[in-house]
Amino acid sequence: MTDREARRQQILDRARDVFARRGYHQAKIDDIVAAAGVARGTFYLYFQDKRAIFEELFRRFWQKIVVSMARIDVERPVEPQVLAQIRRILDVFLDDPAMAKILLSDAAGLDAEFDRRLLAFASDAAKLLEDALREGQDWGLVKPGSPSVLGFFLVGGVKEVLLQMVRSSMPIDREATTRDIYAVLARGILVETPKVKARAAAAGAKRPKGVGAKGAPKRKKTLAG
Amino acid sequence: MTDREARRQQILDRARDVFARRGYHQAKIDDIVAAAGVARGTFYLYFQDKRAIFEELFRRFWQKIVVSMARIDVERPVEPQVLAQIRRILDVFLDDPAMAKILLSDAAGLDAEFDRRLLAFASDAAKLLEDALREGQDWGLVKPGSPSVLGFFLVGGVKEVLLQMVRSSMPIDREATTRDIYAVLARGILVETPKVKARAAAAGAKRPKGVGAKGAPKRKKTLAG
DNA sequence: CGGGCGACTGACACTCGCGTCTGATCCGAG
DNA sequence: CTCGGATCAGACGCGAGTGTCAGTCGCCCG
Known part of the structure; x- marks a missing residue:
């Protein structure tokens, strides 16, 4: 059955690439079988449906993390x-x-x-x-x-x-x-x-209080993710 | 046209709730129009499609953040x-x-x-x-x-x-x-x-080096998000 | 009063992708 | 060579969900 396992793994690998490239919802079964170089029917010989193969990928990677x-x-x-x-x-x-x-x-x-x-x-x-x-x-x-x-x-x-x-x-x-x-x-x-209550009004390159640079742009980024 | 604006806003508000509850992909147009209490056709009078209304919601909120x-x-x-x-x-x-x-x-x-x-x-x-x-x-x-x-x-x-x-x-x-x-x-x-190179082998409640508690479970959480 | 206008409706036709199925093909074992 | 299991290509039916469009309704205006 090592043959069967290999085929299964091959489909998993290609599916992973497709999911990564397109995202789950954009990834169609046709994309996966095309990438794996197998026929549509063959896919269903190994996995119940798209959801199932995704879960398996997820589960395996999760395991690595836990370890x-x-x-x-x-x-x-x-x-x-x-x-x-x-x-x-x-x-x-x-x-x-x-x-x-x-x-x-x-x-x-x-x-x-x-x-x-x-x-x-x-x-x-x-x-x-x-x-x-x-x-x-x-x-x-x-x-x-x-x-x-x-x-x-x-x-x-x-x-x-x-x-x-x-x-x-x-x-x-x-x-x-x-x-x-x-x-x-x-x-x-x-x-x-140190807690310098330095009001520090004027110019000069004296550093005020101990705090960081955190400008407007920062959160912009936040949401984009 | 304040009438039209009000209706538009009403649909936007309800759509926001539906998106929040179900997520973008699970949110169906039927859910939105049902929540807004308007007919399917009415929705398309105000928004080109689901994507468009989502983008508008996104854009408005983004604006608040930038401000x-x-x-x-x-x-x-x-x-x-x-x-x-x-x-x-x-x-x-x-x-x-x-x-x-x-x-x-x-x-x-x-x-x-x-x-x-x-x-x-x-x-x-x-x-x-x-x-x-x-x-x-x-x-x-x-x-x-x-x-x-x-x-x-x-x-x-x-x-x-x-x-x-x-x-x-x-x-x-x-x-x-x-x-x-x-x-x-x-x-x-x-x-x-301070840089205490404390190898600290034995028992005793002496604190070793200055570092934090970060156990196995942590990253588990990471990925779940 | 009646005609026209615009907001609104919801049934409908259409698209899309899924999962199944069929018949052909390939290949190793006997 | 022959058989059987695995695989192939792709047609098919189906259900979900979308976007449209012919029609309804209330309202205003002449």
């Missing part, structure tokens, strides 16, 4: 563990850009049932992350703040960075990106300065 | 400006949760043309934000790191927080959320500690 996860051991130095974790996630997504794009931009909005399942995943995982952050706060490793807000922020940040990287298909320095993300986690992006 | 934006003046204290900016964004989205949900989760993946336009928006805005961050780095206000990675991270973080808030429709403390987001921007989430 890449490791709990942080607070008894040991945390920084290298977190760096390694970030790097693993980057690798999983960037090694399969097509699936990454599908997961990050097409997965939502398929239908009510699929959305429901994603939401369920999301809320389970959010709760776990919340607990992890709360625990970190208890240990004094994580700063105060609503754990759920922090968690969503981190998750969203990583998602967006990955999505943009995959979309623009520009050259990616994974090592540098890992460090950048870690830097945000660890220290934020604004320079820490 | 809410203000450039950060580095000559004046930055912290209050950034806090106010975060708060304005929160207000725009949370005051119209239906549109927020549509924008944040249904906008991508409509079709090739719409995606293309979103990407254009995104890359323009990303470039502007990149410039802002780079400028901030020149001024010493923003820490080193790839401006584009930082920018995407921030944008993604804000998006995700908003999306989850809108989705779960739980009670929201806008003031506290504003502070939480600012805190991440300004200082990250991990507690800063």
Whole structure:
């Protein structure tokens, strides 16, 4: 039956490409069978319908992600563990850009049932992350703040960075990106300065208070994703 | 013609609700006309097709966002400006949760043309934000790191927080959320500690290095969105 | 009063893509 | 060579959903 498995895999691979290129709704069965070089009927020999093949792709990639996860051991130095974790996630997504794009931009909005399942995943995982952050706060490793807000922020940040990287298909320095993300986690992006109440009216290149540049354009971007 | 405008607005409002509830693809013209209490034909008197009404909703909301934006003046204290900016964004989205949900989760993946336009928006805005961050780095206000990675991270973080808030429709403390987001921007989430190379093997509740709790579950959440 | 106008209606014809099915073809095993 | 299973090409029927169009209705104006 290794023959059958190979054929199945071939169709899966091509379907993945089509989904990534066109998006779920624009991807027609005809596109998939054409890309896979098989007849229409053959497709239905291996998969019940379009939804089923999409779910299988989704499930397989999800599995890779889950495997890449490791709990942080607070008894040991945390920084290298977190760096390694970030790097693993980057690798999983960037090694399969097509699936990454599908997961990050097409997965939502398929239908009510699929959305429901994603939401369920999301809320389970959010709760776990919340607990992890709360625990970190208890240990004094994580700063105060609503754990759920922090968690969503981190998750969203990583998602967006990955999505943009995959979309623009520009050259990616994974090592540098890992460090950048870690830097945000660890220290934020604004320079820490003593509480200088400097009203700083006049000119001169004296830096005012310790806060960052965040201009109008920023959120523009936000929504475009 | 105020009559005509009113009718148009009525259809727009109801369509917004339907899109928010069902998502773009699941929302049928029949759903919209039923919700608006008009006949099928009437809909086409006011809008060319489903795509057109969606674009109009999108365009209007986008306008509100653009208006809410203000450039950060580095000559004046930055912290209050950034806090106010975060708060304005929160207000725009949370005051119209239906549109927020549509924008944040249904906008991508409509079709090739719409995606293309979103990407254009995104890359323009990303470039502007990149410039802002780079400028901030020149001024010493923003820490080193790839401006584009930082920018995407921030944008993604804000998006995700908003999306989850809108989705779960739980009670929201806008003031506290504003502070939480600012805190991440300004200082990250991990507690800063001196470079203690503490290998810290044994037990004991001594805190190791200054890094945060980020466990396996986290990314699970990531993808679910 | 009646004729015309424009907003509105909803049944209808049409398109599109899905999933099935049929008969032909290919190929390895016996 | 022959048989049977897998595959092929593509025609087919079908249901969902769209956009249209002939017709209705209330209103105003002469």
